[in-house]
Amino acid sequence: MSAEAIPSTECFSLRVGGAGDEKLGELQAFGRYWVWGQASMPDTAPLRLYEWTEQGIADLTTEHYSLHRVKAGTPHHIDGLFGFWLISDADEQWVQVPRSDYHSYLLIAGGATDSNRVHHITWYCQDCGTQLGELRHLTHDGTPDSFLRAQDEAIQAFNADPAARTCPRCGVLHPAAYGFRVGRQEPRRAAVEPGGIPIARRKARSGEPVARLGDLRVDSPTVVEIDGREVVLVRTGDVVRALGNACPHKGGPLGLGEVRLGAIVCPWHRFRFDLSTGQSPTNPSLCAETFRVELQGDEIVVHASVPINA
């Protein structure tokens, strides 16, 4: 399993308000979600969510706590946050928390696999609601940064063209547009430390030396790459064992696990696997891949083309 396929055990955290708080969040991605948040003083103009409905434009600004879902594909505009109408392939959750001591807002987009990939923007005449030109497709790579760059280009083109901003029906000139307002990057906080186990990304071919015995600390897993396959080396005394890095349960990184009583413990769900056989003592159906290890002097050679217990 590639490193990209292993989900992180790091949690995401974003504080969006407290008494006296005033902060503007970054548009950030975590897992299947994009999130943004803001806290502001109560006397600041509220952010106003407008959404197209079958009856016209609805103003969803509230003076009480609210949680609203903007369905994927619905044109919506949050005045004060982004100066255009957005149509996203993701469901969005808009949370308003207007308190007497601060106002907080949260935008949470996503939930489904592969959403937050397709966005279009447009503008409507603020006087009569007529759409100004065609939908603009934002070409981006699925990351917030790329999305923001794409919106900037579309906005610049709109602002530079007074004809595009003029309503063909009533002739009113639309004000200049503005991009998604983002602030300083909020620090991400790791809820779970990775354990501090050194990972040596050494590469070798199967049957060739990949490390020396002295490179490995006793009972401390080291991940190497052999023929493109991630292999965990564990030294117990002068014996070295080699296992596949992907836990057979859910693909957790065994190389980040601890070694106890002749077994390696997966850091995700605590399944244990015998270092010599790969077998789980608690679940007979689970067995980690093991590979033959040869010591040539103090050089460690792993034969990783076929697992011993395949």
Place this chain on the structure above:
Amino acid sequence: MYANVLVKEPLEKVMEDWDFLQEKILSHFATFKPVGENIYGVRRNRVPTQPPAGFSQGPATYLEKRPSYGTQILGPSGIEVRQSVDMELSIMPGGLPHHTLHSFGYWHINDMDELSIRMPGPSAEEPGFLLLIMGMPREGETDRWAWYCERCSTLLFEHQYQTGTLGFNGFWKAEREAVTAYNRDPNSRLCPECGHLNPRGYCWNPTKDTPEEKEARGLW
């Protein structure tokens, strides 16, 4: 802005369930409900933020000493407790075992990311909200209920439900089956590694606790 084209009718007439924190629909979300791409769970925040009458050591001390409803996470470094902070959005990545003390008596492992935010009440007298949002499981994605030894974190028992294939409607029945199966045999709770007998499990819904499960709810 848009004054000429704004919908004049009350929002309730234009959009059904436009606000999921409305009192009249809040009860639907006490046991979670699918909404589009996600599943929402909303609870009135039951964690008191103000000291009860007679508590003489001040609000700050009370906040330190009040009952803990923190969430435990089982990661590479072992068990860590995270106390939720008002207006903090947390996202738990899919696959990470987590357990909320005194709220559900198992380690929940879902394949979907899970968001939570605790909102304080509008005033000291009014309860706030605990909002949970989980991605809707798709085919092949599961929910699992697991129990780990509270002393050495060894996996003791696990029950799996194919949520993506079988549907979220069967989630609570499967949860009850998992808890009952774990509690049925004391050997399930006996750690093969260190010999510790672990407390029983219990479900999310406290109204159906057996006396033994109620006791376990108070323990962990």
